[in-house]
Structures are given as C-alpha cells and as structure tokens.
Amino acid sequence: MNKVAVLGATGSIGASTLDVIARHPERFRASVLSAHSNVTALAELCGRFRPELAVIADPALEGELARKLAAAGVHCEVASGHDALTAAASGALCDTVVAAIVGAAGLASTLAAAQAGKRLLLANKESIVLGGPLLLQALRAGGGVLIPVDSEHNAIFQCLPGGRPDLAKSGVRRLVLTASGGPFRGRTRADLAAVTPDQACKHPKWSMGRKISVDSATLMNKGLEVIEAHHLFGAPADAIDVLVHPQSLVHSLVEYVDGSVLAQLGNPDMRTAIAHALAWPERVEAGVPPLNLAASGALQFEAPDLDTFRCLALAFQALRAGGDAPAILNAANEVAVEAFLAGTLPFLAIAEVVEAVLTELPSQTVVDVESLVARDGEARGAARRLLKRAC
Ligand code: NAD
Numbered sequence: 001m002n003k004v005a006v007l008g009a010t011g012s013i014g015a016s017t018l019d020v021i022a023r024h025p026e027r028f029r030a031s032v033l034s035a036h037s038n039v040t041a042l043a044e045l046c047g048r049f050r051p052e053l054a055v056i057a058d059p060a061l062e063g064e065l066a067r068k069l070a071a072a073g074v075h076c077e078v079a080s081g082h083d084a085l086t087a088a089a090s091g092a093l094c095d096t097v098v099a100a101i102v103g104a105a106g107l108a109s110t111l112a113a114a115q116a117g118k119r120l121l122l123a124n125k126e127s128i129v130l131g132g133p134l135l136l137q138a139l140r141a142g143g144g145v146l147i148p149v150d151s152e153h154n155a156i157f158q159c160l161p162g163g164r165p166d167l168a169k170s171g172v173r174r175l176v177l178t179a180s181g182g183p184f185r186g187r188t189r190a191d192l193a194a195v196t197p198d199q200a201c202k203h204p205k206w207s208m209g210r211k212i213s214v215d216s217a218t219l220m221n222k223g224l225e226v227i228e229a230h231h232l233f234g235a236p237a238d239a240i241d242v243l244v245h246p247q248s249l250v251h252s253l254v255e256y257v258d259g260s261v262l263a264q265l266g267n268p269d270m271r272t273a274i275a276h277a278l279a280w281p282e283r284v285e286a287g288v289p290p291l292n293l294a295a296s297g298a299l300q301f302e303a304p305d306l307d308t309f310r311c312l313a314l315a316f317q318a319l320r321a322g323g324d325a326p327a328i329l330n331a332a333n334e335v336a337v338e339a340f341l342a343g344t345l346p347f348l349a350i351a352e353v354v355e356a357v358l359t360e361l362p363s364q365t366v367v368d369v370e371s372l373v374a375r376d377g378e379a380r381g382a383a384r385r386l387l388k389r390a391c
C-alpha cells in the first residue's frame with residue numbers, strides 16, 4: 001500500500017489525483033490531505049478518503065476544521081500552518097507526496113518532501129522555477145525520485161531513456177514542449193487590450209485552477225514550463241523549443257540526433273499524467289477514455305507568437321540570465337496575475353510588470369533558501385509598487 005500525501009487536495013490537480021487514487025484502493029491510500037482555506041471542501045474530502053492527517057494552511061481555521069470533522073464522525077489528526085505542511089510532507093504518514101499547491105507557497109513543502117527522500121510527484125511548477133538548483137540538491141541528498149506531473153514534462157519523461165539521463169550522451173537533440181496556445185491563440189495585441197479574467201480562464205482544452213489558466217492565456221505557463229524542463233532534464237535553453245498545438249493531443253516531443261522524434265499522445269486529461277506518476281514504472285487505469293485519432297481530425301502545429309505573448313519571451317530571457325532571474329520572473333508574475341484576476345490590472349500589463357521587475361532586479365546567484373525567499377519578497381514588493389503607480 002502506497003501512502004500518498006495530496007498537498008493542495010481541494011484544487012484541480014488534487015481532485016484528479018484523488019479520482020485516480022479512488023480507482024485503486026488496493027494500491028494507494030490518501031493518508032494526508034491539505035488545503036489553504038476551504039474548510040468545507042477539505043472536510044468533505046476527509047469524509048470520503050479518511051486520511052490520517054488533515055492540514056489547513058490558514059491557522060485561524062484549524063478549530064473550524066476540527067469541529068466539522070467531529071460533527072461528521074471523521075477521526076483524523078488535524079494540524080494547521082505552513083510548518084505543519086512541511087512536517088506532513090516529510091513525515092512518516094506518507095511515502096509519496098503530490099505537490100499540487102499553486103504558486104511559490106508550495107516551495108517549502110516540496111523541498112521538505114525531496115529532502116526526506118519521498119517519491120515526489122511534482123505539479124507545483126512554480127517551486128522548481130523558483131528553487132530549481134536547491135530542489136535538485138535536496139533530491140540528491142534525500143535519495144528519492146521526482147516524477148513530473150505537468151503533462152508536458154510527464155510526456156518528455158516517458159519519451160526519454162530511464163532515470164535522469166545525460167541528454168547529450170543519450171543522443172537527445174531537442175526537447176519540444178507543446179502548448180495549446182490558450183484561449184487567445186491567433187489574437188493581436190489590440191484584441192487583448194480589454195479581455196476579462198473570465199475570458200482568460202476559459203481554456204479551450206484543459207480545466208484548471210484560475211492562476212494557471214491565466215498563465216496559459218499569457219503563455220507564461222509555457223515559459224515556466226521551459227524553465228521547469230531545463231531543471232528537470234538538464235537541458236540548456238537552446239535545446240528547448242515550444243510548438244503550439246491547439247488540439248492538445250500530443251503532450252510533448254523528444255528529438256534525437258538520428259532524426260527520430262518520440263512523442264507521447266493522449267486525451268487532454270491530467271489523470272493520465274497523474275496515474276503514470278503514481279504507478280511508475282508500472283501502469284494503472286486512469287479513467288481517461290481511449291484516444292481516437294480517426295475521430296480527432298487534423299492535428300495542427302505552429303510557432304508561438306512571441307511578440308503578442310511577451311511572457312514566453314521573458315521566461316526564455318530569465319532562463320538565459322540564470323541565477324535567481326527565474327525566481328524574480330515567477331514572483332512578479334504571481335503578483336501581476338493576482339491583480340489581473342482582481343480586476344485591477346489589464347491583461348497586457350502582466351508582461352509589462354514582469355519585464356519591469358526583471359529590469360529593476362538584475363539576476364543574482366542562488367545561495368540558499370533564505371536568500372531566495374528574500375529575493376522572492378523583494379520582487380513581489382517591486383511588482384506591488386509598480387501596480388500602485390499604475391492605478
Ligand atoms: P488550484 O488553484 O485548483 O488548487 C490549488 C491548491 O493549492 C488548492 O488546494 C489550495 O487550497 C492550495 N493552496 C493555494 N494557496 C495555498 C497556500 N498559500 N498554502 C497552502 N495551500 C495553498 O490549482 P491547480 O490548477 O490544481 O494547480 C496546482 C499546481 O499544479 C499549480 O502549480 C499548477 O501550475 C500545476 N499544474 C496544474 C495543472 C492543471 O491541469 N490544473 C496542470 C499542470 C500543472
């Protein structure tokens with residue numbers, strides 16, 4: 001029995017993970033569930049999955065969670081706060097940690113799981129963008145394994161030889177990340193000037209949380225994924241390409257020096273990547289309907305429009321600058337996306353805020369977690385000052 005901690009259980013990835021777990025009660029048990037502040041949703045999940053521990057990140061809500069669980073006759077330990085999250089990620093109640101918290105808030109628990117040698121299923125891409133080298137160090141020290149859940153990286157993982165291969169020695173020429181293009185594919189900058197959060201969150205192929213949905217609309221999601229691929233697979237920026245593929249059936253490709261290109265295909269449903277990561281190196285049924293290529297029609301591919309979707313170009317720029325530039329990019333983006341979702345920043349200004357913060361805070365070498373978290377805070381401060389000036 002594999003005991004799984006689902007951190008971010010009330011989110012979109014959390015729901016898909018619990019759906020796969022529920023299909024295989026003989027293999028997986030959800031032993032730890034966490035949420036930020038949605039006590040009702042977390043209590044309901046505890047009623048269904050009967051974990052040993054429930055963690056609510058907001059300490060003010062611990063009493064309410066305990067009361068709801070007691071009233072429902074659910075007996076499990078209750079804890080709160082970010083220290084409880086890191087303790088749960090590294091503690092004895094789980095063998096596997098699904099890192100499905102959104103944003104930099106997931107860094108500490110992801111690092112703790114890596115350091116403790118857990119089997120780490122990484123969905124929380126912001127934590128590897130922010131702390132890439134530190135996370136890899138923690139993984140080496142802990143001796144555990146990281147299996148990517150982000151669909152593109154899971155696809156690449158499936159198309160590479162086993163382990164974490166040396167790409168050059170394995171004959172890999174290029175990693176090609178596919179992108180759906182988001183809800184605004186084909187639009188011009190003028191078209192995008194007045195788009196609303198609801199329009200940005202209406203993704204044509206994937207159903208996801210609001211932050212990643214906005215990132216998909218700006219193509220920052222793909223930018224974060226380029227940086228994620230660099231760290232996960234040891235690929236230099238020049239060996240990573242992005243290809244827009246609106247049908248979202250080809251999840252990414254690996255090109256080898258002999259001209260072979262391997263791709264992983266499937267219906268756009270995160271349960272495929274999650275089931276692969278949970279069961280790897282075995283396979284389990286995921287609840288995803290079989291791919292019917294005869295019925296899917298033509299598959300299209302095109303180059304991304306880097307002039308309209310500036311965020312992707314900025315992510316490549318941050319990756320090439322190195323050091324903590326990706327952390328600065330990520331922090332500025334999180335603040336800008338929050339403001340866009342709150343209706344106080346226009347869509348196109350997300351890239352402007354990110355670019356201005358990258359210019360204001362030139363890249364520094366990453367030393368340790370403390371200095372990285374301080375730089376993350378500095379970048380958030382710079383982004384907030386820009387937002388105030390813009391209002
Ligand atoms: P979501 O917004 O639906 O869920 C986020 C979860 O994190 C919730 O359970 C929430 O309670 C928790 N959370 C939020 N802020 C927190 C905080 N400060 N402290 C502790 N917990 C907090 O997001 P999602 O779409 O499930 O995405 C989760 C992560 O997975 C993101 O990093 C995203 O980029 C990545 N990802 C998502 C998808 C997808 O299809 N949704 C695909 C690939 C990667």
Ligand code: MG
Pocket residue numbers: 150151152225
């Ligand atoms: Mg992805």
